Amino acid sequence: MGKSAANSTALNSDLLSKPAQTSIGWRDSPSHYGRISRALHWLTAALVTLQFTVLLAWRGMGENAITLLLASIGPHGSLGFMLLIVTLVRLGWAWVNRKQRPPHPPGLGGRLARLVHITFYALLLWLPAFAILRQYGRGGALRFYGMELRPEAERNITWMIAPTDLLHGPLSWLxxxxxxxxxxxALVHRFWLKDKVLARMIGSRSG
Structure with a gap:
């Protein structure tokens, strides 16, 4: 009995010494991003990755079975439209959670991080929005995975076309x-600085 009681006491002591693993909630908190913010972040990452994968594959290999398959999975215009919608949702959700999101670090690093995030949002809005405007100005049909949102028309509106022709490529590479x-x-924070910045998006509350 004495040995059993000692083992039980040791087990309870181990349990109490380890932080409890609590699940991530739907909303953001000052220490972690919630499930919705994470889902929107990784969905954006997947869409951007697919967009550039299709683009680079076409530039590198031209038209072949692989690039045609990639283009069918991620048509350039359809992916751009999805990115625009997801970014608008992200901005709305960020506004809802604005008082309880993880803060940027203080100092120059925090200001640079904020500037980069603002630039990200600006590009993710500008690139698809002006591409759609260009398509409309040219009179081209607007389609989303084969579903026609607006039919073709005979028009040529220069002010809708010119900005995108000039800036779409350079801003895409930016x-x-x-x-x-x-x-x-993110890798520097994880493996060199060894802080919890990356854990805000991928870790648990106790991570």
Whole structure:
């Protein structure tokens, strides 16, 4: 009996010494992003990755069975439209959670992080929105995975076409560069600085 009681006491002591693993809630908190913010973040990451994968595959290999398959999975215009909608939802959800989201770190690093996030949102809004505007200005049909949202028309509205023709390419590569930098900094925080910045998006409340 004495040995059993001692084992039970030791087990209870171990349990009390370890932090409890609590589940992530739907809403954000000052220490972690909630389930909805995480889902929107990773959905955005998947859409952007697929968009650039299709683009780079076409540029590198031209038209073949692989690029045609990728284009059928992620048509450029359809992915752009989805990115626009997801970004608008993300902005709305960020506004709802604005008083309880994890704060940016203080100092220059925090200000740079805030600037990068603002630039991300601006590009994710501008690129698809002006591409749609260009398509409309050219009179082209607007389609979402084969579903026609607006039929073709005979028109040529220069002010709708010119800004996107001028800036869509350079700003797309700026977005690509920011994505690469974002991933690199997340790895720096995780493996070099060893802080909990990455855990806000992928860890548990006790992580």
């Amino acid at each position: 977005l690509c560069g920011l994505v690469i930098g974002h991933i690199a900094m």
